[in-house]
Amino acid sequence: MRTACFVDGYNLFYGLLAGTPFKWLDLPSLLEHILRVEHPDNTLASVRFFTSGVKPSLASRGIQSKEAQDSYLRALIARGVDVTYGRHQLESGKAPRFVNKNTPASRLDQVDIWKLEEKETDVHIAISMYRLAARQASLVQEERIQQVVLVSADTDMTPALRALREDFPDLKIGVILPHREGIKRTIPGSLKHHSHWMRHIVTTEELSTYQFPNRVATLKKPAIKPDYW
Secondary structure (H helix, E strand, O other), X not given: OEEEEEEEHHXXXXXXHOOOOOOOEOHHHHXXXXXXXXXXXXXXXXXXXXXXXXXXXXXXXXXXXXXXXXXXXXXXXXXXXXXXXXXXXXXXXXXXXXXXXXXXXXXXXXXXXXXXXXXXXXXXXXXXXXXXXXXXXXXXXXXXXOEEEEEOOOHHHHHHHHHHHHHOOOOEEEEEOOOEOOOOOOOOHHHHHOXXXXXXXXXXXXXXXXXXXXXXXXXXXXXXXXXXX
């Protein structure tokens, strides 16, 4: 079954990779593996990766964080992944003051904050999935996608999955949650309800197995794994 995967990069990083030594992830190979485990006849036709650029002024390692992200994206592109960029928006705002975990948040006690939000990613993913599904009728049989897989635990994607199920009933839909083993997380029921299958975790063994080599050849200079990764 020819499959197109749509990956929420922010969700993938913070749900699966942050705080691990597995950030140099060979994403296409991992997805190929998971698809074959789900069904031996599944084949990976394409991967689209959606992300926003790191803001060095707010990153834990400043410009190093941006350089690390850029290197990883170059490695993905060299492996045939299509990368779509959103943006980060920084705005001032207010939020309830944190006192301790036993004191409830109160709108009467707020402090000024900077609020960083990722913009456009969810919309990019939803439109891309729907447009791909809509194009299938005009393609020859060998080029048609029979399955789309969302790699995200973000329930904001529920309306997109619902629309795909309703408008393209022959299209199979899968969800891979970017959750690693050993961390208990709530299964997003709305995504599960509108998909045909769902992978709940990615194992540590899988993350360890599917890593890029330290140097990934590209059309220009090689993408090199950051030292601190």
